Amino acid sequence: xxxxLLKLLIFLAAAVxxxxxxxxxxxxxxxxxxxxGIVIGPFGLSLIDDIETVMHxxxxxxxxxxxxxxxxxxxxxxxxxxxxxxxxxxxxxxITFVAIGLACAFFLPWKQAVAVGLILALSSTAIVxxxxxxxxxxxxxxxxxxxxVLLFQDLAFIPMLAILPxxxxxxxxxxxxxxxxxxxxxxxxxYLRLIVVLLAFGLIYIVGKYGSRPIxxxxxxxxxxxxxxxxxxxxxxxxxLLMTAVGLSPALGTFMAGVVxxxxxxxxxxxxxxxxxxxxxxxxxxxxxxxxLNFILIIQQLWQIGGLVTGLxxxxxxxxxxxxxxxxxxxxERLLFALALAQGGEFAFVLFxxxxxxxxxxxxxxxxxxxxxxxxxxxxxxxxxxxxxxxxPRLQKTGAERPADDIQHGGRSVILAGFGRLGTDLGRLLISxxxxxVILDHNEANVDILRRFGFExxxxxxxxxxxxxxxGAADAELIIITLGDHEKSMELVKLVQKHYxxxxxxxxxxxxxxxxxxxxxxxxxxxxxxxGSALTLGQDALxxxxxxPYEAYKIRRLFRxxxxxxxxxLYRIHREDEDKxxxxxQQHNADxxxxxxxxxxxxxEELDKAWAAANPET
Amino acid sequence: xxxxxxxxxxxxxxxxxxPAFKRSTINAALRKAVENLEGITFHDLYARYPDFLxxxxxxxKLCESHDIIVFQHPFYWYSTPAIIKEWFDLVLEHTWSYGVxxxxxxxxxxxxxxxxxxxxxxxxxxxxxMFTIKELTTPFRATANLCQMEWxxxxxxxxxxxxxxxxxCTRHAEDYRKILIALRDNRLDLTKARDCELLNYExxxxxxxx
Numbered sequence: 001x002x003x004x005l006l007k008l009l010i011f012l013a014a015a016v017x018x019x020x021x022x023x024x025x026x027x028x029x030x031x032x033x034x035x036x037g038i039v040i041g042p043f044g045l046s047l048i049d050d051i052e053t054v055m056h057x058x059x060x061x062x063x064x065x066x067x068x069x070x071x072x073x074x075x076x077x078x079x080x081x082x083x084x085x086x087x088x089x090x091x092x093x094x095i096t097f098v099a100i101g102l103a104c105a106f107f108l109p110w111k112q113a114v115a116v117g118l119i120l121a122l123s124s125t126a127i128v129x130x131x132x133x134x135x136x137x138x139x140x141x142x143x144x145x146x147x148x149v150l151l152f153q154d155l156a157f158i159p160m161l162a163i164l165p166x167x168x169x170x171x172x173x174x175x176x177x178x179x180x181x182x183x184x185x186x187x188x189x190x191y192l193r194l195i196v197v198l199l200a201f202g203l204i205y206i207v208g209k210y211g212s213r214p215i216x217x218x219x220x221x222x223x224x225x226x227x228x229x230x231x232x233x234x235x236x237x238x239x240x241l242l243m244t245a246v247g248l249s250p251a252l253g254t255f256m257a258g259v260v261x262x263x264x265x266x267x268x269x270x271x272x273x274x275x276x277x278x279x280x281x282x283x284x285x286x287x288x289x290x291x292x293l294n295f296i297l298i299i300q301q302l303w304q305i306g307g308l309v310t311g312l313x314x315x316x317x318x319x320x321x322x323x324x325x326x327x328x329x330x331x332x333e334r335l336l337f338a339l340a341l342a343q344g345g346e347f348a349f350v351l352f353x354x355x356x357x358x359x360x361x362x363x364x365x366x367x368x369x370x371x372x373x374x375x376x377x378x379x380x381x382x383x384x385x386x387x388x389x390x391x392x393p394r395l396q397k398t399g400a401e402r403p404a405d406d407i408q409h410g411g412r413s414v415i416l417a418g419f420g421r422l423g424t425d426l427g428r429l430l431i432s433x434x435x436x437x438v439i440l441d442h443n444e445a446n447v448d449i450l451r452r453f454g455f456e457x458x459x460x461x462x463x464x465x466x467x468x469x470x471x472g473a474a475d476a477e478l479i480i481i482t483l484g485d486h487e488k489s490m491e492l493v494k495l496v497q498k499h500y501x502x503x504x505x506x507x508x509x510x511x512x513x514x515x516x517x518x519x520x521x522x523x524x525x526x527x528x529x530x531x532g533s534a535l536t537l538g539q540d541a542l543x544x545x546x547x548x549p550y551e552a553y554k555i556r557r558l559f560r561x562x563x564x565x566x567x568x569x570l571y572r573i574h575r576e577d578e579d580k581x582x583x584x585x586q587q588h589n590a591d592x593x594x595x596x597x598x599x600x601x602x603x604x605e606e607l608d609k610a611w612a613a614a615n616p617e618t
Numbered sequence: 619x620x621x622x623x624x625x626x627x628x629x630x631x632x633x634x635x636x637p638a639f640k641r642s643t644i645n646a647a648l649r650k651a652v653e654n655l656e657g658i659t660f661h662d663l664y665a666r667y668p669d670f671l672x673x674x675x676x677x678x679k680l681c682e683s684h685d686i687i688v689f690q691h692p693f694y695w696y697s698t699p700a701i702i703k704e705w706f707d708l709v710l711e712h713t714w715s716y717g718v719x720x721x722x723x724x725x726x727x728x729x730x731x732x733x734x735x736x737x738x739x740x741x742x743x744x745x746x747x748m749f750t751i752k753e754l755t756t757p758f759r760a761t762a763n764l765c766q767m768e769w770x771x772x773x774x775x776x777x778x779x780x781x782x783x784x785x786x787c788t789r790h791a792e793d794y795r796k797i798l799i800a801l802r803d804n805r806l807d808l809t810k811a812r813d814c815e816l817l818n819y820e821x822x823x824x825x826x827x828x
Binding site: 549550551553 | 637638639640664665666668669
């Protein structure tokens, strides 16, 4: 027990030290973990052993991650991605397999070449997805393409497990196979296997769609949080076991489960429960990859391994780039796509040892290739960095083929920045009034869907000057800012005021404090985003309480007017308090106090005087 | 009421407008007296359209499905509360209620049921309000004429400014109820009614008792 705890402590401590450091130098957490692994590994401080076991155990983090990814992906969205998954993913695996296989055929027997080609065609789901999520690229168009390829690779992993034993030089009989210990489905005839697999998916679908809700509701009702956590973990682990039992990738199974549950109201709960486990497991997994780098072997075969790593990354990147081009990805996304997936993956570790056991590949070869894959994985976050630092800025500058759509209908008089919940309704209102705004939104999915419904929505970051320019900010009359992010909105206001002083600004403020900040900038048309609904709901409430509908309506209108009237006064007091350097908390309280005081002064009698002076009872 | 002797019962629509209904005892009494009568639809415009966004086609359909249209409201500034004016402005569309093809309201009976602060002596030549109620409501009469409607003089409760005793209130409410029932059951002498000053002041003479 102490042994285990000590090991755990070493892993955690390494992560705690390395990750913040790595982030401080903007290297990303994955690289931090990998370096931590090298440091505590056998070729560093030699603090840990039995790395392979740790790696196998923590591989489960990948399974959890795919569950989380699935949760964010509704079935309809997944269906929309079928072309990139099958097209891009399929061509990537096939072409890379053929290319690497052919290259290897110069040095290896053809069966070994085929095996190596298959295994090296895969990339690292763990590293790439983690990095994409960290950079917030998951929902961008290159992020989705990258994800599609990874998903296809996950699918391809399964037939690879089936094909590899067929490539054995000599038939080695072994009872070590990939399946779990429940029952051996590999002994079944093919059609029966297919039925079992389909049954497994059907089970996940039915349980996820119909069974999960009452179960989660019952658990949630118990109000014991850890029980929900336990249920979430049990769900993921159970599906993994089921998938392993039927010979499928657990990652794929949990991903499917995630997709099925994406519509569930317990989605966020599941997400927040699984997230920390996933994070920890993946972290330790990355550490163990770092620790598994066999430096003695690497130094012995320095040139060979170096050459292989370079060759692997180059071949994969070139093929990916070509695919990106063939699938008409925008110019500046192609390199990201190519570099992101140009490494070997964690599946390679599994497949290499599987191939070794089955007598497909000799031990010395797998040792070398495992090092090659590990180094390429180590380089993966560095390639992301390279792209971020050196390539992306340059592509932005030339800007000829930005990811942002080229806006042909620029020069309209209204720009609507942000088409989220608020922007959508606002946009609908404007369009219904015959005003067609140029809409800018940063959510790729939104853009695609809304555009299908005939909205003129364009993808891009509204705070980018070049995008504003092409949206016609120079000739436009008005910009309406409905970004969810206050900081972004402030940035945009400043940008507009600086570069397009003629442009009228109407802005949505998340709260009163945000409104004050816009007032600082001199914006006069400010609406607080929840204020309107609050008052309307208040009117409904009064009516339900038996107030005359017209009375309730008048109270709402009067209240809104009074609130507007008191705003400058509240603003003045707020800023005075601020000058006194009181704390944020105190400031909030002071604001609220002033607000309530002002409310007490509101004279609702104004309403009663009307229609009463002359004819009290008419 | 089995008194509609074989004839079809007429359907009455009361378009009610009062922006401060909670404070009006007389309108509450009038409303209460007729609201739940068979064949009568009581339609509170301020409650239905607090934001004044009148559903024109709904209102037109309501009118089309009734034979008698009563406007019940306080007599504000010798006219109606704002929402009833809005109602006229929006609902009475050309080619629906007036103009060559506009015959949707043709033949329907209409009158105002109004409540006013001044008493009868104020509403006359030389009085505080200079004109009689009948004179002051001529715009409504002209409107009815343009829509080819059967106009009747107003039902008016006057003198509210001096305070209205409870029994007075009840009496007016009862009058209102009787007149509406008589109209509904075809027992009101329309020719006589058209010539009287105020419907309720000559109630007895215009209703044919059975």
